Amino acid sequence: MTEEFHPPIRNRFLIMRLLAIIAHDVKSPLDSILLLISFFKEKDPDMEDYTNFLAVLEPHIKSSKNILEDLLNWAKLLLVEDNTLPEKLVNIKIRDLTDKVIQSVQYFNLNKQIDFLNNIPEDLSYSINVDLYTFVLRNLLMNSIK
Structure with a gap:
C-alpha cells in the first residue's frame, strides 16, 4: 500500500486534535444555545422575553462563530506548516x-x-x-x- 492510504502518524494526531477541539469548543456553545431554546420553548413568551432571549443568544452565536473561525484558521496553519500554503x-x-x-x-x-x-x-x-x-x-x- 502507498502512503496515500496510510498518512503519517503526525497527520493522524493533528486530525484527532482538531476533532477534539471541535468536539469541545464548538459543541459547548451550541449546547448552550440549544438549552436556551428549549427553556424558551417551555415558557409562554412575551416581547420582553424575546428581547432578553436574543440578548443572551447573540453572544453565544458570536462566540461559536469566532471559535469556528479559529478552527478554520488552525487548519490553514497546518497546511502552511506542511508547505501546502504560503505563510x-x-x-x-x-x-x-x-x-x-x-x-x-x-x-x-x-x-x-x-x-x-x-x-x-x-x-x-x-x-x-x-x-x-x-x-x-x-x-x-x-x-x-x-
Whole structure:
C-alpha cells in the first residue's frame, strides 16, 4: 500500500486534535444555545422575553462563530506548516490585536470575572502570522477561563 492510504502518524494526531477541539469548543456553545431554546420553548413568551432571549443568544452565536473561525484558521496553519500554503506575515500593532482577542473571549469570562491585562506597549509592532497569533492567544485565554 502507498502512503496515500496510510498518512503519517503526525497527520493522524493533528486530525484527532482538531476533532477534539471541535468536539469541545464548538459543541459547548451550541449546547448552550440549544438549552436556551428549549427553556424558551417551555415558557409562554412575551416581547420582553424575546428581547432578553436574543440578548443572551447573540453572544453565544458570536462566540461559536469566532471559535469556528479559529478552527478554520488552525487548519490553514497546518497546511502552511506542511508547505501546502504560503505563510502570510502582516506588520501589526500587537496591543491592538491582543485587545481584539481578549474582547472576543469576554463572554466566556462572565462567570469567572478574570481580569485580562494587556501591558503590551501601544507602539509595539511586529510582522506576524495574525491567524496563528490569534489562535494561540485565544486558546490560552480560553484555557485560563476554564
